[in-house]
Amino acid sequence: MKIYETSTAPNARRVRMFLAEKGIDMEYVQLDIAGGENLNKEMRSKNVTTKIPFLEFDDGSHLGETMAMCRYFEETHPETPLLGTDPLQKALVEMWQRRVELYFFNMVGMCFQHTTGYFKDRMNPIAAWGEEAGKNAVAFLDVLEDHLADNQYLAGDYFSAADITLLCALDFARVMKIKLQDKHVNLQRWYEQVSQRDSAKA
Amino acid sequence: MKIYETSTAPNARRVRMFLAEKGIDMEYVQLDIAGGENLNKEMRSKNVTTKIPFLEFDDGSHLGETMAMCRYFEETHPETPLLGTDPLQKALVEMWQRRVELYFFNMVGMCFQHTTGYFKDRMNPIAAWGEEAGKNAVAFLDVLEDHLADNQYLAGDYFSAADITLLCALDFARVMKIKLQDKHVNLQRWYEQVSQRDSAKA
Known part of the structure; x- marks a missing residue:
């Protein structure tokens, strides 16, 4: 599993901070969004909206949108809940x-x-x-x-x-x-x- | 429990449709948003953003934002799940x-x-x-x-x-x-x- 991101982008930081609170290690791949690296054909095939960050699962499928990624990690790693408990x-x-x-x-x-x-x-x-x-x-x-x-x-x-x-x-x-x-x-x-x-x- | 809404507004319909899928009955109070009824002092004290719809609990507390209301009903009425199951x-x-x-x-x-x-x-x-x-x-x-x-x-x-x-x-x-x-x-x-x-x- 890895996350494609641009480290200076605020949504990328949201996900990193969410994972840090839960103590989840992650592999990151940097994309040069100013240079349009997120817009090329390969990246569009992974992530149709071209927005970063997005998650690549080991089976080659993908998940975009910051809060959808946070929801996934909240469900798979419920310890240190960050989306509420009741x-x-x-x-x-x-x-x-x-x-x-x-x-x-x-x-x-x-x-x-x-x-x-x-x-x-x-x-x-x-x-x-x-x-x-x-x-x-x-x-x-x-x-x-x-x-x-x-x-x-x-x-x-x-x-x-x-x-x-x-x-x-x-x-x-x-x-x-x-x-x-x-x-x-x-x-x-x-x-x-x-x-x-x-x-x-x- | 009741919902303040304007029946023609699209976010109000989102919540009504979510509740209808789950078979939850609800009391609705109509607000004239074109006339600014949602902006008066009483309504602002209930709902600081002035956006409709919003939910009023029987204890007098409130919950705003369409998807927050849907989340609440998904958690309290998990039958007919509309936000996913795994x-x-x-x-x-x-x-x-x-x-x-x-x-x-x-x-x-x-x-x-x-x-x-x-x-x-x-x-x-x-x-x-x-x-x-x-x-x-x-x-x-x-x-x-x-x-x-x-x-x-x-x-x-x-x-x-x-x-x-x-x-x-x-x-x-x-x-x-x-x-x-x-x-x-x-x-x-x-x-x-x-x-x-x-x-x-x-």
Whole structure:
């Protein structure tokens, strides 16, 4: 089993951090996405969306999408659960993981793609949308700040995949100068706590 | 337990269809999202993102995000599983559910919001991005068409939440004139099959 990734990409870090929390060793193959190595015919045959990271099983089949890979490892390695342990906790992890993804991380990603033109050889950047997406991401930090006033982690006192998503998204957001502000005291407390975990270095 | 929703909204239909497949009865409260009823102080205290649908438990706590609600019902009512039954199947459902969401449904939604100005009282529509998002959605139909050449449903021979997401997204996409084309023979076969399920009327 191996994972194709680009080590600097935020979704790649999400999976590495998830595996580190569970103590799962993995073989990684680096792809130069800036140079389009993920777009060639061989890679498309493995991974139709061309998004990284993706997993290659020993039988030659593949699994894409960050959270689908995390779901697979949660099911096959249930120790150190990161997606919740009872129905309500599983649902709360899913809720916060998705909120961070939809309203922050995806907005940060669109801000990056549409304002920097990093992938302009394979998409049509709309700068005005990139700027708007960045504003949406910044605005959602206030929602997270309020939530973390009453919660140690995103899903209460339980460290989960939702926290991994937010850490990786926040660190990536610095590229677009999207950062925590002085008013985000709860987010800063959370950030210091989560970024000090051993898995954050994965 | 009750769900706040707007019956015509595609995410509301996703949850209703998921519950119908499982045979779960539910009380629904309608919100006029066009009129901003989801934005008032009372509703924001229940549901900070203001997105519908969301679930209200009998103890007064709440759960938002369509797939978090589906996860909760999958865990509490495991009969008629819609999110998979073994690690690989669960991962494949998650993969296709997310692909349909990220590369089709979310693009359709952004096309709607940014080209029609339907929510212009609460967001800044960028028409050029809406048009681009619509093109992205149309392009992804070809990926789904290829996949369904070898698969009865999105996750192989297993009907799942991924199919529910695609059906609701496709029906909603008609508003933007995004439709299956003559070349999409596999998608059309799939569409006829899935839209004839009793749950599709929920």
